[in-house]
Amino acid sequence: MLKKNQRFANFRLPKQGLSPALSASARNIVLNLWNASRWELVIACLAFFLGVAPALAAEAAASDVNPADPLAAKPADDFWTRPNLLGDMGGLRTALGNGGVTLGLTETSEVLHNANGGLKRGSAYHGLTTLTLGLDTEKAFGWQGGNVNVSALNIHGRPLSPAYLGSLQSASGIEANAGTRLWELWYQQKILDDKMDVRVGQQSIDQEFMVSQYAGAFVNASFGWPALPSYDMPAGGPAYPLSSLGLRLRARPTESVTLLGGVYDGNPAGTNVGDPQAANRHGTNFNLHNRALYIAEIQYAVNQPLPAGQADSVAKDAAVRTGLPGTYKLGVWYNSQQFADQRYGSDSLSLADPASNNNPASLKGNYSVYAVVDQMVWRQAEDGPRALGVFARLMTAPGDRNLIGLSANVGVTLTAPFKGRDNDTVGVGLAYAKVGKNVRGLDRDFGINRVRSSETVLEATYQYQATPWWQLQGDVQYIRNPAAGQNPKDATQRLGNEMVWGLRTNITF
Structure with missing residues (x-):
């Protein structure tokens, strides 16, 4: 089980590898982190962002190895340039790797603040620790093409959105109920000379379906798992922090x-009553009795880098190396459960009608069609890091049985925005969620309620790659017409537009 305040009392910083100008301040900051609270951790990250990290970048830029790449200016085993904070862990990672075992441990911590509008002003800390274990069966015991994956989550702190915002689209993609839970547990097998693979077990489909690579840079939840499946699939679908057998x-x-296709249990919570995360508190409800969720996706990739070691033909090499890479996806999902009509009862009367029996009409099944585009549109140099990418994601669902009838994301990201910052990313994105027609109709039927329409989020973000294992991210979001124009605590009132800002840190141990 993961501990919320895992400490590394025996951790020591390297005595070599830092310039005299940096060694004292850098060691003091990092040593203090191990004894800090989560709030102190965020403050320390901000101090690093403003002080130590720019000095490191300047020192690396002065190196004669490669002034444009500060991470390449130090040895690979240097504390500041290795991929994991804990390095090889005294040879443990190498020993495990030789036996086919990979270990991953990451921490995402953030403080977000609502400065205007919403339910109330205020700040909240939220964090996510993710532990992942992988097993390569060929290395472990000679079985070719097999992989086992198990992951667990420790979610801590308090999410901002429920208490302060009341918006449809959560301010952060890691918002969830606090607790420790199993996330994924699956086996994958390659077949037909690696042209096909099959995965079976407890899975979170947001890891493979509906994914936009460029949208992943943003903090708001809708850029990860969009609003439409979050509200229209039972229990929000088999997506973080839940999963389903499939x-x-x-x-x-x-x-x-x-080509991607899957079939999963239709409700990861196992019930439509109450809080889905509370109903499946530890992620161990291995249900197969909730009808089925079917999903299929076709992906078309252009100008992708060639696999390592693959021989290049002249024509193919020219096409791949001069073109700008992109990925285009088209998908559909269908859930075979019964769904409640959002406006009419089983007696065909509006649910707002005093004569209604208050039993929503039952509708067979639910579905959505979606499209995703990720395309690089500009690259400064053929082998350079600076590049501009755009993304778009659009999905729609029937308006009679769903809260959200349409959702969309669009945005642009720039990698290596400044000299010497090859691994930084800056982006601007927009997320849009439109309420279904029957939900709007029911609001009108009540007469006194505000009629919900749509909600829009505009986000600007900057990812600062302080080291390969430490990332800082400043973020600002403006939420227009939160909750689609209706206060969730008083349907006759609206919420004021919201301004959210905050700082996130990601550490790979």
């Missing part, structure tokens, strides 16, 4: 085309 098949008929 089977997924992936095929690559050509180098450009990938």
